[in-house]
Amino acid sequence: MLKAYQAHVAERSAIQLPPLPLSAEQVAQVVELLKAPPAGEAETLLDLIANRTPAGVDQAAYVKAAFLADIAKGIAKSPLISPEKAVELLGTMLGGYNVQALVALLETPMAAHAVKALSSTILMFDAFHDVDVLMKAGNAHAKKLIESWANAEWFTNAPVLAKEIKMVVFKVDGETNTDDLSPAQDAWSRPDIPLHAKAMLINKMPDGLKLIDTLKQKGLPLAYVGDVVGTGSSRKSAINSVQWFMGNDIPNIPNKRTGGVILGAKIAPIFFNTAEDSGALPIQCDVSKLNMGDVIVIKPYEGKVLNEAGDVLSTFELNPVTMPDEVRAGGRIPLIIGRGLTSNARKALGLPETTAFIKAAPAVSSTKGYTLAQKMVGRACGLPEGVGVRPNTYCEPKATTVGSQDTTGGMTRDELKELACLGFSSDLVMQSFCHTAAYPKPVDIKLQHSLPEFMSSRGGVSLRPGDGVIHSWLNRLILPDTVGTGGDSHTRFPIGISFPAGSGLVAFAAATGAMPLDMPESVLVRFKGTMQPGITLRDLVNAIPYAAIQEGNLTVGKQGKKNVFNGRILEIEGLPDLKVEQAFEFADASAERSANGCTVLLNKEPVIEFLNSNIVLMQNMIENGYEDARTLQRRIENMQAWLAKPELLTPDADAEYAHVIEIDLNEIKEPLVACPNDPDDIKPLSAVVGDKIDEVFIGSCMTNIGHYRAAAKVLEGSGSIPTRLWIAPPTRMDEAQLRDEGVYSTFGVAGARTEIPGCSLCMGNQARVADKATVFSTSTRNFDNRMGKDARVYLGSAELAAVCAKLGRMPSHAEYLETVGNKLANTAEIYKYLNFDQMTEYKAALDTLSSGKKVIPIAEVV
């Protein structure tokens, strides 16, 4: 093995590259050699295991961690590695497979060494709870470790950002985009950072790397300087290359560097953030007086760039103000992760918040009150009760609930691996399979088989294909007034607030339990008056953009489009007695407004009802083998704790909103529909009377059980209908109940195509409507070609959908009213929601539990 390795080293050295990191197989061979080292190879073998093996959750790290753990426990022996040295080496592996081994050592004679090793480890995630349990059971070493984390020693032991940094300018005039730094034609080499770095600037500045070599001879680190830096697509590989030439080695981590300084008159935002996340120091400043090869002195705290003579060449403000902490921690992400660990440790010890870190920029000062969203985020940031986060403030709210659906789940999984995440810090992470359940491709099946274990082994809750739509489930598991996120733009919480995100941030929120957020402004929508006959909640959902159009704050045309909701939080008041399932219709549709999030102000009674029901649902999930049961159990207990003292946050009367829209229910007299093909193009029914409808879809996360009963009532007695009707209930619980009630028989008589619970036509990636069909749908959005090629799609209520299905055209308002008035009079029976705590079959499972078959220790349901 060593011979082959030396040949590889020589081969790479010939092209000025370090050897590749070891593979799992090579590490396994090194392990065997370490047990009985050949003469003269001791130093090489120690270097290979200590410095040339990848860390984190790589398979090679798994082999290394297992071997070192065995030595520490006395199970394996090496004449070159003592148990103490083995623990020390475990402590250099950043996080991942080493953590479990080190935590286990807290109960052995090696505990003191394990404490030292873990004190500087921040990628602890769920393993923190294991240490906490040990501490609470009286383990003094665990306590010492938690004290170290509470004192932020992982951070305070690292060098502070220097007051003066002497560097040599490497300047690229004009604009450098990420393709200049990481060319697309060399994309194949990106995983091999040193090799890929050889392609940096190959097109833009062919002699660039030679110049770098020459400048390095001055014996100072280089600063990357440019007029415009990092435009173009987001490429981590671009930062990797800059850091490879201008950054610092990371102890014990092969072929990867951190640090470095980038000075640019303009640094593209994504590149700036990626630099921050990777431990670099990006500074925006005038670079006109900085020239290639100049020796400069950067004074980050004073915001100055000087020449060697002490003349000021440029000034700047460090932004964000937390930048010195980010650099000290090795990047923005390690800082956020570490701060979370310190905060958890202090909480476990009953200590107040630490002062070790720089506080983010103070909020814009105002004496006004806070909106509901601002208070929710404030609570999630640990602010005093009732204090909110002002708009445009950077914050890191706790992400209590995180959702992941199947079409983004694979990417989220890969991001989680990068974060060495073996356990979630977010209180509840849920994975669904709603987008691919009905007609899976082989690749979907593979994911459906592998992802549940990946998620639940980290403490997540995995649903099963056929269970139903992510949001209809996730909303049943959320806690009131908490913050979360999800890898789906419709992750919106009806009794909390969710800020949906891409897979990277979702992974980060899941792994760390917090998310970075620039607090958006809020738009208040206040309903008043009385709902008119035949008007449904979906009409009120559509009334929001309709009202904005009327007042000129929303335009349908794309050129110079106005949208008062764009990037803001939609806060809804005036309908406090809605059931939580109903409130979600509003929250869900806020995605179509391009709003960043949504809150709905509810009374506590519907929330109490909802939580009591969901506790029983979760009990049933545990009983039916859903994993991770521990997470479900914890969420049950958190719900019970809320129910014991049921209080909801409310907005202050003098809260400030970017805009307020008042909607008088008395004035909404006929249904409102989103017309083909734009969810903003809202018109009253009378404007589209008679348009022929070919297909009708009743499904998606916008629906709940009441909609299906209502639709069936409208269809009753119709016999076969002139349209193709699709039915896809949001969850398997809805489907089972509707079957039990005989509702499905009405759909059957009508000739409906019933789909398994899930997204179905809403996503359009599975079954599709006919080309060019005109469709009436209850789903979320009607963008061109989403449901079918060249389809024209109306969006509106299930009640109107059923009338359209029956008539094969858009009805007149009078026809609609006649049908709805006659058929939907018994509203109490039709709009009855799934209260699992009152349903015999769900309660039966609880009875089984309490009868002793399988005891789950929960407090009594309040």
Ligand code: SF4
């Ligand atoms: S039903 Fe539609 S909007 Fe809802 S999660 Fe599925 S695809 Fe997204």
